[in-house]
Amino acid sequence: MALSVNTNAGAMIALQNLNKTNMDMNEVQNRINTGLEIASAKDNGGVYAVAQRMRSQVNGYGVVGQSLDLATSVTDVALAAGEAISDILIEMKEKALAASDATLDASSRTALNEDFKALRDQIATITSNAEFNGTNLINGTVTSVSALANSDGSNTITISDQNFTLAGGIVTVAATSSFASAGDASTLVATIETSLDNLSTALAKLGTASKSLEIHKNFTTKLSDALEVGIGNLVDADLAKESARLQSLQVKQQLGVQALSIANQAPQTILSFFG
Numbered sequence: 001m002a003l004s005v006n007t008n009a010g011a012m013i014a015l016q017n018l019n020k021t022n023m024d025m026n027e028v029q030n031r032i033n034t035g036l037e038i039a040s041a042k043d044n045g046g047v048y049a050v051a052q053r054m055r056s057q058v059n060g061y062g063v064v065g066q067s068l069d070l071a072t073s074v075t076d077v078a079l080a081a082g083e084a085i086s087d088i089l090i091e092m093k094e095k096a097l098a099a100s101d102a103t104l105d106a107s108s109r110t111a112l113n114e115d116f117k118a119l120r121d122q123i124a125t126i127t128s129n130a131e132f133n134g135t136n137l138i139n140g141t142v143t144s145v146s147a148l149a150n151s152d153g154s155n156t157i158t159i160s161d162q163n164f165t166l167a168g169g170i171v172t173v174a175a176t177s178s179f180a181s182a183g184d185a186s187t188l189v190a191t192i193e194t195s196l197d198n199l200s201t202a203l204a205k206l207g208t209a210s211k212s213l214e215i216h217k218n219f220t221t222k223l224s225d226a227l228e229v230g231i232g233n234l235v236d237a238d239l240a241k242e243s244a245r246l247q248s249l250q251v252k253q254q255l256g257v258q259a260l261s262i263a264n265q266a267p268q269t270i271l272s273f274f275g
Contacts, residue, residue, distance in 0.1 A: 005270060010263035018256035025249045031237040032246065038235040051235045054227050060151025061224040068157075068217045070133060071147035075159050075210045078137035081130030082203045085123050085164055085171065086196065092119045092173070093192040099185035109185070113178050116188075120166065120177055127165045137206075138164040147213060157216060159209040162202040170198040 031037055041048045095116040099109045127139045135145055140163040149155040166175040172195045179185040 005267050008263060008267060010266055011260060014256065014260040014263045018253070018260055021249055021252045021256050025246070025253060028242050028246045028249060031242050032239065035237055035239065036235050037237040047234050051231050054231050054234075057151045058224050058227050058231070060153075061220050061227070064148045064151060064220050065217060065224075067148040068213050068220070071145050071157070071159060072210060072213045072217070074132045074135045074137055074145050075206055075213065077130050077132045078162065079203065079206045079210055081126050081138055082162065082164055082199060082206060084126055086199050086203065088119050088123055088126075089171070089173070089192055089196050089199065092116055093189055093196070095119070096179060096185045096188040096192060099179055100182050100189060102182045104182070109179070109182070112185075113180070117178050120173060120175070123164075123171065123173075124166055124175065137161050140165055140168060147216075149216060157213060159213070160205070162206055164199070164202070170202050171195045172198070 030039065038044045038047050038051065095112045098104070099112040099116070104112075128136075130136055130138050135142060137145060137159070138161065140161070142161050144158050144160045146156040146158045149157050163169055164171055166173055166177075172191050173188070177188060177191070179188055
């Protein structure tokens with residue numbers, strides 16, 4: 001190779017190699033700093049796009065979880081209220097059955113009737129107050145509640161209402177029901193038994209709905225976790241590997257600096273020709 005003070009090919013090659021080593025070091029340091037092998041689209045556009053789409057799904061399932069929690073709370077409040085109404089109906093049947101005894105004196109039947117009416121009114125109180133976040137599933141104000149089922153909102157889970165109001169269809173006891181005679185009380189016993197049967201069926205539906213929401217919430221949680229693991233597999237850096245690579249590049253950088261220094265000294269030999 002000819003010696004020249006104008007062109008130092010050896011220094012150029014040494015500088016190119018040193019620059020490449022420095023670029024590799026910057027890449028490794030970025031991976032160590034961020035923990036990501038693919039932190040932006042310029043690292044790998046295709047994989048970055050897939051990871052971003054999966055991140056969108058993970059965030060979507062976070063919203064799905066909130067929607068499912070809300071629907072579950074509304075349903076559970078309705079379920080608790082329905083169970084309380086069922087207990088009240090059992091007490092009402094007890095009062096009416098006792099009053100249906102023809103040998104009972106009038107004052108005792110009147111006392112039982114007062115207890116009966118107080119229990120009846122308690123049902124109205126429960127149905128009007130069994131709401132969560134402004135939604136009441138048992139007083140006939142809504143026909144259903146829906147929860148998001150997937151990350152893009154294209155699927156939902158719908159829970160139908162159950163009207164537990166007095167004379168609302170499930171509870172057949174009227175809002176003014178009472179008894180003044182053994183015959184009235186006997187009739188109410190049959191009415192309450194029908195209400196209890198209807199209510200048990202409705203509570204079973206609410207219980208099944210609540211369980212289905214819980215099962216889907218567990219599924220979406222596991223799905224979201226699986227997506228996060230998938231994202232990590234795509235973009236996370238192997239820090240043990242990057243640490244080893246960093247040490248290797250540090251040695252190459254030192255050697256590159258020395259090689260460049262030697263190459264820069266080569267033109268000095270030209271002076272010996274003119275000594």
